[in-house]
Structures are given as structure tokens and as C-alpha cells.
């Protein structure tokens with residue numbers, strides 16, 4: 003490739019996702035990622051970068067899986083596309099639905115397909131409201147979500163999400179979405195008993211239900227552990243309390259497992275790790291390890307029985323159940339089963355990451371490290387032993403440390419004052435050591451920058 007020319011064309015013609023277009027212009031174009039293998043990405047300037055983000059929280063089986071390439075090519079030759087609109091379906095679509103139902107288990111026996119995580123949550127939005135209408139409770143149309151949640155970039159995704167900056171762009175949320183506090187102990191409960199804090203955050207949901215009127219509330223939606231919000235892992239007991247509240251008022255519980263699905267937390271799904279039972283699960287990303295775009299909703303039999311009473315549910319996408327994406331997702335799950343990647347995360351690399359992160363404790367910039375499975379975070383503070391932030395001319399500290407990490411050969415994300423990581427599930431212990439060493443070095447380098 004002519005990398006300089008690609009960068010020029012990038013500025014001239016390409017609008018990237020969730021970016022400051024002017025900033026991309028100022029830096030002379032985005033970094034061009036040319037190829038990848040295992041846990042490493044390579045850029046056009048010849049840098050090899052350890053991918054601490056598994057792409058965008060998705061490449062769970064790592065890069066370079068030839069069998070995924072082959073299965074995609076085979077399916078394209080056999081049948082590159084067919085839809086599910088005409089009382090038609092393709093073999094990989096049915097087989098993938100069956101596989102997902104076996105992994106979610108219990109009452110989650112039905113699967114609807116979309117192409118992205120955002121679309122999966124749009125499906126939730128319409129399906130849940132439609133369900134309550136069919137049940138004869140049309141007033142139940144309010145969703146309760148958390149501030150700082152991320153549920154996607156579509157209108158329903160942004161509305162369900164709790165990112166104020168996103169709400170401001172596009173005049174969202176749409177009516178009928180209520181946001182309550184997130185169970186972010188380090189940021190918002192620091193100094194208090196974490197378990198009690200979690201209970202208080204759950205109680206805030208009940209308070210809002212009562213304020214809105216339980217007869218008006220359709221569903222609560224949450225990420226088992228918030229990802230894009232800064233890897234916020236709720237205190238023990240939070241989800242059990244949330245589930246009990248939903249049951250008490252007959253409200254549906256929706257788990258957005260777009261990040262926490264497919265082995266990330268050490269079980270197939272985050273709700274299994276955290277011990278609760280949703281009525282609907284949204285999943286994407288790790289479903290195909292990002293090799294092709296596909297997402298799904300696992301839906302309870304009880305909901306589907308009600309939907310069956312309503313005739314056509316006029317909802318679906320051209321790419322719902324896309325056969326090539328489904329074939330790749332099936333093989334991706336087969337790889338995860340064959341290599342027992344969820345078990346590897348639960349018993350080996352997950353606990354290893356948690357221990358390795360502790361090496362950063364004691365650094366003057368580190369306020370807390372935390373992880374669940376292979377989802378980790380480092381909180382950057384201005385004063386050790388506190389949760390005070392840097393602020394000032396540099397703004398949030400996360401991006402400062404992130405930029406040092408990338409320069410030092412590790413891709414991580416800086417979210418406000420938090421460094422987050424989500425490496426491929428195939429990562430080796432020695433690569434986790436490398437990750438932590440690079441973060442430590444980058445923190446050292448960030449200190450004078452932040453103090454300046």
C-alpha cells in the first residue's frame with residue numbers, strides 16, 4: 003500500500019466512527035491497520051501492536067483463523083445470501099439459532115438475528131413494547147436504563163444508552179426512556195461499603211419504577227458489566243437485587259451482552275457469571291469474533307408465546323440471519339468450544355489478568371484496578387488513595403495514558419480517566435505480562451505530561 007496516499011484519501015473522503023473529524027484532519031489521517039495475526043495488529047508504518055482491545059471488544063478467537071475464512075468462502079459459493087422474510091431460511095441460520103439457544107439455555111430458547119449490536123437493541127425496543135401491547139398492558143412502554151450505559155449508535159441505541167454527549171447530538175433520548183445511577187463504585191461510591199453501594203444503586207431502580215408508576219414500566223436494560231462506560235463491574239449482589247425488583251413489578255429484564263457474551267467473563271454469557279436470568283439477551287461482537295457483522299437476540303419462550311398471538315411482527319432486516327455471517331458465527335462458536343475459551347478465561351487467563359493488574363497498584367497514578375474475566379480497567383487519579391481526577395488543560399487522563407500505550411505497542415482505550423482492556427481470549431500469560439509492563443511504562447511517561 004501507499005500509506006501516505008491512503009492517509010490523504012482518508013482525510014479527503016472517509017468519515018470515521020465516533021471521531022472528531024477535524025482532529026483526524028489535523029493528525030494527517032488515521033493510523034492505517036494493514037493486517038493482523040493472533041493477538042497483534044500491524045500498521046502501515048511497520049508497527050506491531052498488541053491488541054489489548056480485541057479490535058473493538060470483539061475478536062475473541064484472535065486474528066488469522068483460516069477456518070473462518072474457509073467457511074465463509076464455502077458458504078458464499080453455496081449460497082451467498084438469502085433472507086428470512088418469505089417464509090424462507092437458510093441452514094446456517096437455523097443451526098446458529100439452535101446453537102445459541104443451547105448456550106443461553108433455560109427459558110431463552112428463541113433467537114432473532116440482526117447485523118449489529120445497535121440493531122439488536124432496536125429490536126429489543128420494538129419487541130418489548132409490542133409484547134406489552136399484545137399482553138393487554140399498552141401503557142407499559144417505559145424503559146429504565148443507566149446513565150453512562152452504551153447500547154449503540156442508532157436512535158433506539160442512543161436513547162437506551164446513558165451517554166449525555168450522545169443524547170445531545172440528535173435530540174435524544176426518544177420519549178419513554180428513564181436513566182438511573184450506574185453501579186460505579188470507584189467513581190460514585192468511593193469510600194462507602196461496595197455491597198451496600200450496589201444495593202443503593204439497585205434501590206434507585208425501584209424508586210424510579212415507583213415514580214414512573216410500575217404499570218408504565220416495560221423493561222430494565224443493562225450491560226452485565228458496562229464496557230464503553232469504562233468497564234464498570236457492579237458490586238456483588240447488585241444483579242440479584244435488580245432481578246428481584248424486576249420480578250416484583252413484573253418488568254422484563256434485558257441483558258445487553260454485546261461485549262460480555264461469548265466467553266469474555268469466563269462463561270458463555272455475563273449473566274451466567276454474575277448469576278441472574280434475563281428475559282432477553284442482546285449479543286453481537288464475539289458471536290462471530292468480529293469476522294463478519296452479525297448480532298442476535300435470545301428471547302424467552304414466554305415472550306415468544308405472546309408474540310405468536312399478534313400476527314406478523316413487522317420487524318426485520320435484509321441481513322437478519324445472513325447465511326455467510328451465520329456460518330462464520332457457528333464455526334467461531336465451534337472454535338471457542340473446541341479450545342474451551344470460556345473455561346480458559348474463567349480458570350487461567352482471567353484470574354491471571356486480575357493478579358497481573360495488581361502490579362500497577364502503588365503507582366502514583368493508579369487509584370484502582372479491576373477486572374472480570376478478560377475485561378479490565380485501571381483508574382487514573384491525581385492523588386493515590388483517593389479518586390480525585392487530573393482535569394486541567396489535558397482534560398481527562400485516560401487518553402493521555404492511552405496514547406503512551408499505543409506508542410509503546412499496546413492498543414487500549416482511554417475512557418475519561420480510565421484505561422480499559424479487552425484482549426482476545428487466546429492471549430497468553432506472557433502477553434498479559436507485556437500488556438501490564440507497557441501500561442506501567444506508559445503511566446510513568448504520562449506522569450510528567452499530566453503534571454506539566
Ligand code: PLP
Pocket residue numbers: 059117118119120121123152153154155225229230258259260261286287
Ligand atoms: N451494546 C453494547 C454493550 C456495546 O458495547 C455496543 C458496541 O460497543 C453496542 C451495543 C453496539 O453495537 P454495534 O456497534 O455493533 O452496533
